[in-house]
Amino acid sequence: xxxxxxxxxxxxxxxxxxxxxxxxxxxxxxxxxxxxxxxxxxxxxxxxxxxxxxxxxxxxxxxxxxxxxxxxxxxxxxxxxxxxxxxxxxxxxxxxxxxxxxxxxxxxxxxxxxxxxxxxxxxxxxxxxxxxxxxxxxxxxxxxxxxxxxxxxxxxxxxxxxxxxxxxxxxxxxxxxxxxxxxxxxxxxxxxxxxxxxxxxxxxxxxxxxxxxxxxxxxxxxxxxxxxxxxxxxxxxxxxxxxxxxxxxxxxxxxxxxxxxxxxxxxxxxxxxxxxxxxxxxxxxxxxxxxxxxxxxxxxxxx
Amino acid sequence: xxxxxxxxxxxxxxxxxxxxxxxxxxxxxxxxxxxxxxxxxxxxxxxxxxxxxxxxxxxxxxxxxxxxxxxxxxxxxxxxxxxxxxxxxxxxxxxxxxxxxxxxxxxxxxxxxxxxxxxxxxxxxxxxxxxxxxxxxxxxxxxxxxxxxxxxxxxxxxxxxxxxxxxxxxxxxxxxxxxxxxxxxxxxxxxxxxxxxxxxxxxxxxxxxxxxxxxxxxxxxxxxxxxxxxxxxxxxxxxxxxxxxxxxxxxxxxxxxxxxxxxxxxxxxxxxxxxxxxxxxxxxxxxxxxxxxxxxxxxxxxxxxxxxxxxxxxxxxxxxxxxxxxxxxx
Numbered sequence: 001x002x003x004x005x006x007x008x009x010x011x012x013x014x015x016x017x018x019x020x021x022x023x024x025x026x027x028x029x030x031x032x033x034x035x036x037x038x039x040x041x042x043x044x045x046x047x048x049x050x051x052x053x054x055x056x057x058x059x060x061x062x063x064x065x066x067x068x069x070x071x072x073x074x075x076x077x078x079x080x081x082x083x084x085x086x087x088x089x090x091x092x093x094x095x096x097x098x099x100x101x102x103x104x105x106x107x108x109x110x111x112x113x114x115x116x117x118x119x120x121x122x123x124x125x126x127x128x129x130x131x132x133x134x135x136x137x138x139x140x141x142x143x144x145x146x147x148x149x150x151x152x153x154x155x156x157x158x159x160x161x162x163x164x165x166x167x168x169x170x171x172x173x174x175x176x177x178x179x180x181x182x183x184x185x186x187x188x189x190x191x192x193x194x195x196x197x198x199x200x201x202x203x204x205x206x207x208x209x210x211x212x213x214x215x216x217x218x219x220x221x222x223x224x225x226x227x228x229x230x231x232x233x234x235x236x237x238x239x240x241x242x243x244x245x246x247x248x249x250x251x252x253x254x255x256x257x258x259x260x261x262x263x264x265x266x267x268x269x270x271x272x273x274x275x276x277x278x279x280x281x282x283x284x285x286x287x288x289x290x291x292x293x294x295x296x297x298x299x300x301x302x303x
Numbered sequence: 304x305x306x307x308x309x310x311x312x313x314x315x316x317x318x319x320x321x322x323x324x325x326x327x328x329x330x331x332x333x334x335x336x337x338x339x340x341x342x343x344x345x346x347x348x349x350x351x352x353x354x355x356x357x358x359x360x361x362x363x364x365x366x367x368x369x370x371x372x373x374x375x376x377x378x379x380x381x382x383x384x385x386x387x388x389x390x391x392x393x394x395x396x397x398x399x400x401x402x403x404x405x406x407x408x409x410x411x412x413x414x415x416x417x418x419x420x421x422x423x424x425x426x427x428x429x430x431x432x433x434x435x436x437x438x439x440x441x442x443x444x445x446x447x448x449x450x451x452x453x454x455x456x457x458x459x460x461x462x463x464x465x466x467x468x469x470x471x472x473x474x475x476x477x478x479x480x481x482x483x484x485x486x487x488x489x490x491x492x493x494x495x496x497x498x499x500x501x502x503x504x505x506x507x508x509x510x511x512x513x514x515x516x517x518x519x520x521x522x523x524x525x526x527x528x529x530x531x532x533x534x535x536x537x538x539x540x541x542x543x544x545x546x547x548x549x550x551x552x553x554x555x556x557x558x559x560x561x562x563x564x565x566x567x568x569x570x571x572x573x574x575x576x577x578x579x580x581x582x583x584x585x586x587x588x589x590x591x592x593x594x595x596x597x598x599x600x601x602x603x604x605x606x607x608x609x610x611x612x613x614x615x616x617x618x619x620x621x622x623x624x625x626x627x628x629x630x631x632x633x
Contacts, residue, residue, distance in 0.1 A: 037427050037431065093608055093612070096612055097612065100615060101615075103363055104611050105611075107555060107607065107611050108607075108611040110548060110607065111604045111605070111608035112604075112608065114545070114548060114600060114603070114604035115601060115604035115608065118600040119597075122594075122597035122600075124593045128597060232438075232544070233438070236431070236434060236438065240435070243431070273442065276439070280435045280438075283432060283435060287420045287428055291423075291428070
């Protein structure tokens with residue numbers, strides 16, 4: 001078992017968990033506010049990776065050698081792409097269906113997801129095949145006893161942590177965060193208190209999408225190739241992580257994502273097929289044993 | 304139940320069957336069109352059985368093609384690897400029917416295993432579980448060498464033809480129609496309309512949700528078996544998420560809850576899909592532009608979004624054609 005539960009695997013698991021956490025946050029925030037499983041969320045992640053790819057080459061064509069600034073521009077580009085497309089999807093596809101049966105928006109979300117994937121594949125400039133993602137920063141390996149840690153691992157974990165701390169501050173300390181919490185508790189009461197619900201929802205999509213975009217950049221850097229269908233699997237797993245933590249619960253999503261990242265890394269080290277299936281097994285167990293998730297609250301149906 | 308309208312649908316099916324046979328015999332219809340008609344009929348089975356889950360019972364399954372995959376692989380294994388039959392072998396047809404039914408039963412068992420944990424709960428969990436299931440089943444097929452792994456299961460004998468497929472489609476339509484009109488079907492409709500209220504009047508909601516899901520999975524397995532014996536292969540990629548979404552589009556275009564709508568939409572969209580394939584290739588050839596088959600799915604996804612935004616009830620809403628209805632609605 002030493003080969004499976006060692007420092008190397010723990011670090012790798014935390015890295016995967018950081019990427020899942022950034023995606024899972026958007027899922028859980030959107031679900032908490034509009035009760036919609038946004039299937040297209042994984043595609044915001046994919047768009048973030050492609051935007052970062054484009055921004056990298058655009059920046060390097062204009063300026064040469066300003067690596068620090070370039071890394072910053074690439075991060076902003078990925079977050080902007082994810083956020084803006086999430087905002088547009090909300091405005092064009094989800095908002096008109098807000099008060100229709102819930103399944104309508106769920107199906108529309110599947111349509112949006114397919115559209116983003118196939119539209120990018122159909123565009124000659126992007127295409128359906130894999131592209132290798134450039135090294136945005138030079139790779140450095142750090143030896144720590146029996147584990148080798150690349151600087152990319154540290155970047156992934158740190159960027160995810162910084163964004164999550166920022167989000168916590170936003171939700172706990174600002175008026176907008178207060179409004180978000182109010183809308184997720186009771187939409188009607190929040191509206192009666194004069195909160196512009198649509199603005200809060202739009203903002204939630206913007207934040208969730210930009211986090212997914214940032215995750216796309218981190219994943220592009222870590223596994224250096226991108227493809228229009230890259231968002232499907234991580235999107236599904238991040239959603240399962242959100243369910244594991246308690247869907248709609250923000251700390252739960254982060255906790256679920258790290259558990260998921262670690263479980264998947266350990267399982268993959270044991271057997272790659274089990275690694276593929278572990279997320280699904282976790283989902284089934286959660287549904288059987290504790291459907292509200294680790295940190296979720298039990299909600300009774302109102303009659 | 305005194306007035307069974309079964310003969311009407313039977314007569315229609317017989318007329319349709321003879322018409323196609325005559326047109327094909329006189330070479331007005333070529334083999335290619337007949338092949339698309341066969342595919343359409345298999346999609347009728349898939350769409351109507353998914354409609355039982357999504358439309359009639361109001362649950363949301365995203366892995367319907369996964370069940371078709373189970374049916375395809377199980378029946379293909381029985382006919383190709385165990386009995387090694389071909390269309391000229393004695394009892395070949397009987398073994399084929401046996402293989403198809405076992406494929407359906409296997410799909411139903413898998414349906415129970417994944418449906419039970421997720422259907423106990425309210426909410427959208429079934430969507431995620433079935434989506435995950437679709438991905439898992441593909442990985443499993445990819446990794447079993449006995450059924451060909453990533454190459455797929457090849458050399459399946461061609462037993463599915465217009466006759467066998469139309470019989471299967473007819474049986475599916477009649478069984479699901481009768482089920483919907485029975486007291487079980489009424490309970491399923493009650494679950495769709497208001498789960499809580501249904502529970503309060505004594506409907507065992509979990510039981511009916513699982514029942515609809517398992518029956519739907521059974522017919523999906525049958526359809527998968529027919530597909531495998533029509534295309535003479537079963538391949539992991541045939542049963543992925545996107546294929547499930549194609550069936551989903553059929554039931555929403557036709558009208559959720561309408562068997563008639565699903566049937567019409569299965570035909571219309573199978574022909575549209577082929578039309579788009581040919582059309583896109585023609586445009587690409589004529590203009591020399593790099594236009595790929597992905598545009599077909601772009602059209603499909605936009606179709607899904609527009610149906611949801613502008614015609615949520617689909618073509619037929621919840622209405623049925625007189626042909627399908629068991630008794631006149633008072």
